[in-house]
Amino acid sequence: MQTNPERFKENVAEALANPGLKVAIRRTTDRAESKRAAAIQNFPNFEQAREQGTRIKDHVIRHLDHYLARFERNAVASGAVVHWAVDAAQARDIVLDICRRRKGRRVTRAKSMLGEEIGLAQALDDAGFERVETDLAEHIIQLAGDPPSHIVWPSMHRTREDVVRLFREHHRNPTDSVDIADLVDSARRELRGKFLSADIGITGANFLLADSGSVCTVTNEGNAELTTTPTDVHIVTAGIEKLVPSMAHAMPLLRLLVRSATGGEITQYTTFYTGPKRRGDADGPGEFHIVLVDNGRTRMLSQGMAEMLRCIRCGACMNHCVVYKHIGGHAYGGVYPGPMGSVLTPNLDGLQRARKLAHACTLNGRCQEVCPVQIPLPKLLRALRASSWEKKYEPPVNRQAVRGFVQLARRPRLFQWFSSLGVLGMRLFSRGGWISSMPFASGWTACRDLPAPGKATFMSLYSQQRKSGNGIDQP
Amino acid sequence: MTTESNSKQRTAIFDAIRSSGLTVECDEEDIRREAAELVTGVADARPPLLADDIVEAFRMRFDNGLVVGTTCVEITEFRDLPGAVSQYLERHGLPALVKIQPLDNLTGLDWAGFSTDADVELDDSVAVLMAEFGIAETGSVVVCSSASMPVLLNFLPLHAIVVVERSRILPFLDDYAAIAGEMAGDSTTPRNVSLITGASGTTDIEGVLVKGAHGPKFLHVVVVGR
Amino acid sequence: MAIDRVNQGVLRVGLFVTCLANTMRPSVGFASIKLLEQAGCVVEVPELQSCCGQPAFNSGDDEGTREIARGIISTFEDFDYVVVPSGSCGGMIKAHFPDLFLDQPGWLDRARKLSDRTYELLSFLVDICGWQPKGVALDATCTYHDSCSGLRELGVYDQPRKLLSAVEGLTLVPMDRSTECCGFGGTFCVKYPDISNAIVGEKVEHVLATNAQLLLGGDMGCLMNMAGKLNRENPGRVTAMHTAEVLAGMAGDFLEGRVLNADKP
Numbered sequence: 013m014q015t016n017p018e019r020f021k022e023n024v025a026e027a028l029a030n031p032g033l034k035v036a037i038r039r040t041t042d043r044a045e046s047k048r049a050a051a052i053q054n055f056p057n058f059e060q061a062r063e064q065g066t067r068i069k070d071h072v073i074r075h076l077d078h079y080l081a082r083f084e085r086n087a088v089a090s091g092a093v094v095h096w097a098v099d100a101a102q103a104r105d106i107v108l109d110i111c112r113r114r115k116g117r118r119v120t121r122a123k124s125m126l127g128e129e130i131g132l133a134q135a136l137d138d139a140g141f142e143r144v145e146t147d148l149a150e151h152i153i154q155l156a157g158d159p160p161s162h163i164v165w166p167s168m169h170r171t172r173e174d175v176v177r178l179f180r181e182h183h184r185n186p187t188d189s190v191d192i193a194d195l196v197d198s199a200r201r202e203l204r205g206k207f208l209s210a211d212i213g214i215t216g217a218n219f220l221l222a223d224s225g226s227v228c229t230v231t232n233e234g235n236a237e238l239t240t241t242p243t244d245v246h247i248v249t250a251g252i253e254k255l256v257p258s259m260a261h262a263m264p265l266l267r268l269l270v271r272s273a274t275g276g277e278i279t280q281y282t283t284f285y286t287g288p289k290r291r292g293d294a295d296g297p298g299e300f301h302i303v304l305v306d307n308g309r310t311r312m313l314s315q316g317m318a319e320m321l322r323c324i325r326c327g328a329c330m331n332h333c334v335v336y337k338h339i340g341g342h343a344y345g346g347v348y349p350g351p352m353g354s355v356l357t358p359n360l361d362g363l364q365r366a367r368k369l370a371h372a373c374t375l376n377g378r379c380q381e382v383c384p385v386q387i388p389l390p391k392l393l394r395a396l397r398a399s400s401w402e403k404k405y406e407p408p409v410n411r412q413a414v415r416g417f418v419q420l421a422r423r424p425r426l427f428q429w430f431s432s433l434g435v436l437g438m439r440l441f442s443r444g445g446w447i448s449s450m451p452f453a454s455g456w457t458a459c460r461d462l463p464a465p466g467k468a469t470f471m472s473l474y475s476q477q478r479k480s481g482n483g484i485d486q487p
Numbered sequence: 488m489t490t491e492s493n494s495k496q497r498t499a500i501f502d503a504i505r506s507s508g509l510t511v512e513c514d515e516e517d518i519r520r521e522a523a524e525l526v527t528g529v530a531d532a533r534p535p536l537l538a539d540d541i542v543e544a545f546r547m548r549f550d551n552g553l554v555v556g557t558t559c560v561e562i563t564e565f566r567d568l569p570g571a572v573s574q575y576l577e578r579h580g581l582p583a584l585v586k587i588q589p590l591d592n593l594t595g596l597d598w599a600g601f602s603t604d605a606d607v608e609l610d611d612s613v614a615v616l617m618a619e620f621g622i623a624e625t626g627s628v629v630v631c632s633s634a635s636m637p638v639l640l641n642f643l644p645l646h647a648i649v650v651v652e653r654s655r656i657l658p659f660l661d662d663y664a665a666i667a668g669e670m671a672g673d674s675t676t677p678r679n680v681s682l683i684t685g686a687s688g689t690t691d692i693e694g695v696l697v698k699g700a701h702g703p704k705f706l707h708v709v710v711v712g713r
Numbered sequence: 714m715a716i717d718r719v720n721q722g723v724l725r726v727g728l729f730v731t732c733l734a735n736t737m738r739p740s741v742g743f744a745s746i747k748l749l750e751q752a753g754c755v756v757e758v759p760e761l762q763s764c765c766g767q768p769a770f771n772s773g774d775d776e777g778t779r780e781i782a783r784g785i786i787s788t789f790e791d792f793d794y795v796v797v798p799s800g801s802c803g804g805m806i807k808a809h810f811p812d813l814f815l816d817q818p819g820w821l822d823r824a825r826k827l828s829d830r831t832y833e834l835l836s837f838l839v840d841i842c843g844w845q846p847k848g849v850a851l852d853a854t855c856t857y858h859d860s861c862s863g864l865r866e867l868g869v870y871d872q873p874r875k876l877l878s879a880v881e882g883l884t885l886v887p888m889d890r891s892t893e894c895c896g897f898g899g900t901f902c903v904k905y906p907d908i909s910n911a912i913v914g915e916k917v918e919h920v921l922a923t924n925a926q927l928l929l930g931g932d933m934g935c936l937m938n939m940a941g942k943l944n945r946e947n948p949g950r951v952t953a954m955h956t957a958e959v960l961a962g963m964a965g966d967f968l969e970g971r972v973l974n975a976d977k978p
Contacts, residue, residue, distance in 0.1 A: 024905070024907065024908060025907065028907055028908070028911055039693060039694050040694060043694050054534065055534045056534075056535070057531050057532050057533060057534065060529070060531050060532040061532040061533070063532070064525065064526075064529055064532045067525055068525050068526075071521060071522060071525060073509065073510075074509065074510055074511050075510060075511065075513060075518050076504050076510055077501050077504045077505055077510055078513070078515070078518055080500075080501070080504075081501075086671070089674065090674075090676070095493055096493050096496040096497040096500055097496060098496045098499050098500060102496060106493075146701070147691075148689045148691040148692070148700050149689075149691040152691065152692075165690075165691060165694075167691055167692075171693065172692055172693050175692055192692045192693065192695045192697055193697045195692060196689060196692065196697040196699065196700045197699070199700060199701075200610070200699060200700055200701050201610070203701060204610060204701065207701070208608065221671070223668065223671040223672070224667070224670070224671035224676045226671075226676060232555075232687070232688050232689060232690075233687050233688070233689050233700050233701055233702065234642050234687040234701055234702025234703075235700075235701050235702075237638060237639075237641070237642050237679075237681060237702070238639075238642050238643075238701055238702070241638045241639050241642070241679070242639065252500065257522040257525075258522070258526075258664070258667075258668050258671065259663075259664040259667040259668060259671075260526045260661060260664040260665065260667075260668055261522065261525065261526055262664070263660040263661050263664045264526070264529070264532060264661075266660070267533075267534070267660070274690075277534070277553075277624075277625055278625045278627065278660075278682070278684050279684070280555060280683065280684050280685045280686070280687060280688060280702075281681060281682075281683060281684075281687075281702065282627075282681070282682040282684070283679060283680065283681040283682070284667070284676075284679070284680045284681075285678065285679055286676045286677070286678055286679075286680075287678055288678070289678060290678050292633070292634040293632055293633065293634065293678055294589075294632070294633065294634055294635065294636060294637035294638075295632070295637040295638055295639055296632060296638065296678050296679060304500075306499075306500045306503070310500060310503035310504050310507060311503070313503075313504065313507035313509050313510075314503070314506070314507035314508065314509070318507075318509050334893060334894045334896065334912050335905075335908055335912070338908055338911045338912060339908060371900075371901070371904055371905075372901070372904075372905055372908065373898070373901065374861070374894050374896065374897065374898025374899075374901045374909075374912075375771065375861075375862075375898060375899075375901075376861035376862075376865070376894035376898065377861055377862075377865040377866070378861070378865075378892075378893070378894065380865075381865060394770070394771065394773070396773075397771070397772060397773030398773040398774075398775050399773070400773055401772065401773030401774050401775070402773070402775075406772070406773065410772065414768065414769055414772045414774050414777060415774070415777065417764075417768055417769060417777075418766075418769050418774065418777035418778075418780060418781060420763070421732075421763045421764045421766060421769070421781045422763075422780045422781050422784055423763075424760070424761040424762055424763040424784065425760075425761070427732075427763035427764065428735075428760075428763070431732070431735060431736045434736060435736060446941075446944050448945070455902070455903045455906035456902065456903065456906065456941070458906060458910075459906070459910040459914075459942070459945065460910065460913065460938070460941035460942040460944075460945045461940075461941040461942075461944040461945045462937065462941050463737065463738075463937055463940050463941060463944075463953075465736055465737045465738070466737075466738070466739055466740075468739070469735050469736055469739065470730050470734060470735040470736075470738075470739035470741075470742035470743070471730070471735055471758075471760065471762075473739050473743075474739075474742065474743075474758055475760070
């Protein structure tokens with residue numbers, strides 16, 4: 013996927029100018045918020061579960077090499093082929109190589125954000141494979157040529173009318189109806205034959221189980237199992253941080269994931285794959301490949317971003333983010349949107365390109381509050397700002413302003429003097445107690461007034477009072 | 488199996504992890520112990536069951552509408568299954584045509600009056616399947632691949648009728664995980680284990696829930712036993 | 714954890730006024746002093762104070778922030794308590810100063826000690842002083858905005874409500890999403906004014922939906938942001954004030970135009 017986080021300001025302007033987008037966003041985020049809240053109401057021990065989930069993830073991160081080695085050993089023992097990819101390009105090459113060697117043409121895919129991250133869709137298209145997205149939302153955005161705008165509901169920016177149009181244009185046997193159930197049936201018909209005639213099935217992984225070498229996917233549609241069973245080859249692409257020690261460790265995380273994402277207690281289909289088809293199995297793929305992808309994750313470990321590797325891709329952070337709720341997912345210009353995307357994109361695409369994302373945050377902390385594994389997102393975003401400052405990526409005008417402010421603030425008497433000057437200056441622009449325009453303040457005054465200051469600063473009034481011996485009272 | 492170029496990549500990744508300063512050199516035994524501690528004694532990190540009796544808690548998931556597109560009945564003996572299937576088909580206005588999983592427990596029952604070799608590739612079939620376990624916490628059934636369980640039999644039909652024995656309904660997800668952990672130790676993990684909790688569904692179009700994208704639209708759970 | 718006065722003696726409180734209150738709303742400073750004295754504290758306002766450093770901290774200038782923080786630590790570390798009429802500035806000192814000095818053990822120790830003693834004003838009055846206003850009356854309806862830092866970094870939620878419930882005649886009408894960010898975010902509102910405007914636009918809709926006469930909160934940045942938006946779009950419908958001003962009996966002055974700061978005719 014082509015990313016453009018450096019176009020953030022332009023992307024935001026487009027998003028804010030699109031009232032239909034806001035309706036679409038809120039339909040998704042409002043529902044997700046209330047469903048999550050209801051699910052937690054029914055789970056009195058949710059905070060303990062969060063604590064446990066956090067500790068499990070931190071334990072794995074602390075012993076990541078051990079668990080990766082163990083996973084590889086057990087996966088290979090079960091007949092899987094394990095591949096290692098340092099970056100996105102290597103991951104793509106490995107997948108394409110497997111596809112070419114199998115002389116496959118039709119490739120079915122279940123939803124995978126990691127697949128998006130490594131640019132697999134474009135690579136498959138460019139290499140001439142027939143790529144069939146099977147997750148309904150991914151199918152919709154494939155037809156529309158869109159990037160995903162949310163990690164759980166990637167087509168949330170598309171309305172029913174959009175879907176009607178797309179299905180009529182692209183389905184072999186589309187419905188005349190505009191009823192959503194009929195649209196889904198049309199997709200069911202369209203994709204059913206493709207599942208059964210595909211050569212290669214590609215999925216991501218929600219969890220990688222070290223003790224058995226198993227891969228776990230969670231879906232509500234059942235498209236993962238339809239993607240991975242009928243084909244000769246099943247390829248998994250997964251980030252190395254998806255490791256857990258065993259299924260006993262996956263279950264607590266699963267409980268957190270589904271409630272945080274959709275408010276459900278478990279997905280309709282939670283499937284664990286271990287190796288290729290066995291002798292005696294009634295069905296299954298003859299080859300099972302697991303591509304373990306780093307793509308910046310080890311770098312995050314050494315750059316103070318380890319907590320980000322706890323992420324289980326639930327999307328709760330973006331559902332509760334005031335900024336995301338106004339600008340939607342595409343504005344972030346990266347694979348991952350919202351708070352988690354604002355941490356990941358600078359790490360994946362480079363801080364210099366994506367530094368604006370780290371600044372487009374009020375640091376209000378709601379994301380951290382709802383994160384099922386307690387990722388300190390505001391702390392990480394601010395750390396990215398500090399890193400950007402240190403590397404001098406911040407524009408000179410910003411640097412000068414901040415440095416100037418620091419020189420004043422560390423000299424309180426000078427600061428107070430400037431503050432008093434500022435009060436006098438501002439009062440010149442005050443009308444009826446409000447300032448509606450003032451030089452250098454257009455960012456504020458373009459759409460809101462500024463309450464005017466009083467006669468003087470607090471410190472000067474206070475020291476006047478003390479000098480004149482008055483009691484401490486209102487002047 | 489790792490190719491030579493892949494060895495280089497593998498080494499690069501492990502080197503990067505170890506030089507990050509975050510990972511801790513540790514005895515494998517210590518790691519296992521720490522991992523075990525993380526998942527023992529955590530009853531207070533679980534959601535509540537809907538009832539004290541496990542089978543009742545399991546049933547209530549369905550009766551309370553908490554599992555998408557799913558109905559549930561109880562029968563006392565396996566031989567009552569064809570009757571239960573009959574009732575289901577009648578309720579849905581369907582002909583007496585089903586696909587039965589090639590398992591002796593099921594195929595050996597009295598299916599007189601049924602055609603039992605429905606074509607599941609057509610999108611209108613009813614399958615009758617046997618689950619290994621049920622899970623009361625979520626209302627899930629656990630199906631495992633084998634010579635007698637084609638995985639696709641759970642996903643291609645329009646209606647899935649899944650039978651689970653009373654005595655094999657487990658309380659929590661963790662209870663199944665414990666069984667899976669033992670299988671991992673013995674290297675007897677089946678190739679495909681699916682925890683199925685409801686019919687297939689999606690909310691991808693304007694958040695409206697629709698069943699049957701792309702798996703079964705209907706799930707009927709039959710609990711058998713005294 | 715109300716303090717045991719008999720053993721502690723009178724509390725010496727250093728007031729950190731905050732640059733926004735200092736420059737834009739002195740009455741918040743005076744109200745803070747009044748309330749703290751009513752609660753039995755001896756209040757000093759060190760002259761050598763400026764700003765908590767958030768503008769530098771949130772811009773990523775850690776070294777610059779340290780330069781500011783050292784000054785604040787030196788100036789305030791000898792008080793029994795440091796009280797701040799702002800959740801975000803209080804949070805800066807309490808939650809973030811120690812993190813600035815992880816590599817400097819001497820300063821780290823001093824920062825931690827200061828952090829232990831630093832409180833946001835309203836939570837200090839309730840949690841430490843066990844104080845409630847007496848004889849304060851205001852016949853009005855109000856609604857409350859929970860500023861993010863105070864709420865999430867310092868646990869300020871119940872305390873302002875408890876204090877306001879003791880004001881005779883004052884009715885609190887809760888607003889939808891009172892704990893949702895108002896879009897100020899310090900440097901955010903100048904870097905991303907359009908997003909900030911969109912966020913505050915929604916926030917003021919929630920405020921107006923309560924039909925309350927007063928919008929109260931504990932942070933000047935948030936209050937100025939919401940008040941400014943209200944005045945631009947719906948002037949005269951809601952008056953924004955700091956909770957301290959209401960508790961100190963100053964609300965009447967504002968509502969009746971005898972304001973402390975503004976060129977009212």
